[in-house]
Amino acid sequence: MVDFKxxxxxxxxxxxxHEPARAxxxxxxxxxxxxxxxxxxxxxxxxxxxxxxxxxxxxxxRRAKR
Numbered sequence: 001m002v003d004f005k006x007x008x009x010x011x012x013x014x015x016x017x018h019e020p021a022r023a024x025x026x027x028x029x030x031x032x033x034x035x036x037x038x039x040x041x042x043x044x045x046x047x048x049x050x051x052x053x054x055x056x057x058x059x060x061x062r063r064a065k066r
Contacts, residue, residue, distance in 0.1 A: 002058055004043050009064040022048045022064055029055070029063065 004010060004025045011020035023045035034042045041058040 002062065003041055004058055004061065004063075010045065010061040011043055011064045013062055019066075023061075024048065025058075026053065 006025055006028060007010070008025045010023055010025060012023070013020070015021060025043050026046050027044040029042040029044060031038055043056055043058060043061070044053055045056050045061075046053045
């Protein structure tokens, strides 16, 4: 399991053959905020292309290759 930090550029692992969507980690959610997911880090990201923010599990993301 990869632990992300605020400010890291990440990519969606579920891009299904397309160019991976990129996002910036804007917040790491504390474990007590999402108690049902104690074994998975939850982060809030802002997607680069759209500017939309969403919550993501760290298992669905990887650090972007620069």
